[in-house]
Amino acid sequence: MASHKLPPLPALRDFVHIYRLTARKILSQNYLMDMNITRKLVRSAGIEPGAYVVEIGPGPGGITRAILEQSIRRCDVIELDKRFMPALEPLVEASENRLFVHHGDALKFDIEPIWMDAKVPKHDWLDEPPNMHLIGNLPFDIASPLIIKYLREMSRRRGPWAFGRVPLTLTFQLEVAKRICGKISTLDRARISLVSQYVAEPKFLFEIPGRSFTPKPDVAVGVVKFVPRFEPLVQVVQKVVRHLFMYKNKEIHKCIKTMYPDDMADDLTHELLSYARVDPNKTSHNVGIEELADMSACYDKQCRRFPGLFLYYFEDKQPLEFLKNKPNAVPRVYGFTMPELNKEGISIKEFDTKWIPTER
Numbered sequence: 133m134a135s136h137k138l139p140p141l142p143a144l145r146d147f148v149h150i151y152r153l154t155a156r157k158i159l160s161q162n163y164l165m166d167m168n169i170t171r172k173l174v175r176s177a178g179i180e181p182g183a184y185v186v187e188i189g190p191g192p193g194g195i196t197r198a199i200l201e202q203s204i205r206r207c208d209v210i211e212l213d214k215r216f217m218p219a220l221e222p223l224v225e226a227s228e229n230r231l232f233v234h235h236g237d238a239l240k241f242d243i244e245p246i247w248m249d250a251k252v253p254k255h256d257w258l259d260e261p262p263n264m265h266l267i268g269n270l271p272f273d274i275a276s277p278l279i280i281k282y283l284r285e286m287s288r289r290r291g292p293w294a295f296g297r298v299p300l301t302l303t304f305q306l307e308v309a310k311r312i313c314g315k316i317s318t319l320d321r322a323r324i325s326l327v328s329q330y331v332a333e334p335k336f337l338f339e340i341p342g343r344s345f346t347p348k349p350d351v352a353v354g355v356v357k358f359v360p361r362f363e364p365l366v367q368v369v370q371k372v373v374r375h376l377f378m379y380k381n382k383e384i385h386k387c388i389k390t391m392y393p394d395d396m397a398d399d400l401t402h403e404l405l406s407y408a409r410v411d412p413n414k415t416s417h418n419v420g421i422e423e424l425a426d427m428s429a430c431y432d433k434q435c436r437r438f439p440g441l442f443l444y445y446f447e448d449k450q451p452l453e454f455l456k457n458k459p460n461a462v463p464r465v466y467g468f469t470m471p472e473l474n475k476e477g478i479s480i481k482e483f484d485t486k487w488i489p490t491e492r
């Protein structure tokens with residue numbers, strides 16, 4: 133892989149001292165000071181020469197250096213803490229017009245205009261993931277809400293994902309990283325596994341030992357790369373959403389019941405809402421993305437248990453006996469399997485919701 137030699141810069145550790153960048157506990161800042169690790173992070177994220185990159189939370193710039201070494205075309209960094217601005221200046225100079233620093237909060241920051249202004253080419257969603265990347269080693273309490281924001285944008289093809297299936301690589305507390313990638317019927321499987329795997333294919337890249345950070349965090353860190361799905365679970369989700377909004381302002385259980393033939397409606401509605409732990413009496417606009425993912429997961433499973441159910445529409449009430457022989461009588465499989473349901477129809481493992489630890 134071609135690399136770009138940066139002009140001489142002070143060693144990262146000296147840099148931190150020169151600019152008095154004492155890690156602030158308040159922003160949970162743990163810097164990655166080992167360039168072997170930052171290079172590994174950038175390589176395994178798939179950042180290649182010619183790439184357009186956005187780095188979130190560059191801090192003193194360890195990952196930024198490794199990105200710039202990769203002969204990338206352009207790197208934009210978004211940093212909340214103003215103290216890093218002077219420290220990033222030498223990197224801007226060394227970058228030969230490839231590094232641009234933005235002061236802002238990643239949770240509110242809109243990346244799309246940066247790439248629009250830079251005339252970054254747009255790619256078709258159906259193309260292979262482009263050589264464009266989002267990357268960041270962030271405080272854990274930011275990484276979790278940020279991934280929800282990004283998954284939402286991915287599913288809507290907005291923000292950076294208006295440019296194609298741009299991969300995203302983030303660090304998380306190891307336990308959270310494992311849950312995000314949690315496979316079916318494992319103890320790691322949790323709500324965040326479904327939410328993430330519904331729109332993206334998260335891959336656990338590697339673990340970063342605590343000693344690679346300054347100061348050393350109390351827990352180990354895992355790196356996860358998300359590649360947006362070519363086609364999220366649209367068929368099932370679309371059907372659930374259509375029924376959810378069947379009756380404006382009516383309780384959700386009345387809407388969900390319309391997905392099933394009369395003789396199954398009470399049982400399967402109960403199963404679905406208990407699985408997703410949705411209050412049957414709330415209205416559709418109060419449903420969160422996680423609840424939607426869980427309801428869709430359960431409905432997908434029900435459709436496989438009762439072939440033909442997926443094609444059932446309450447307007448024409450055709451019997452499942454008839455529908456089950458039609459093409460597409462069960463939803464398509466999209467590369468990951470839905471969680472197993474036990475005999476009550478509910479997966480016990482899914483009931484662990486403590487997936488957002490905030491301690492670093």
Ligand SMILES: C[S@@+](CC[C@H](N)C(=O)[O-])C[C@H]1O[C@@H](n2cnc3c(N)ncnc32)[C@H](O)[C@@H]1O
Binds near residue numbers: 271274
């Ligand atoms: C854990 S430090 C890591 C710094 C650097 N990426 C590294 O690996 O050495 C997290 C960085 O994210 C920044 N940060 C925290 N919250 C942020 C936010 N909401 N938006 C942008 N940057 C943020 C912090 O100021 C800090 O520089």
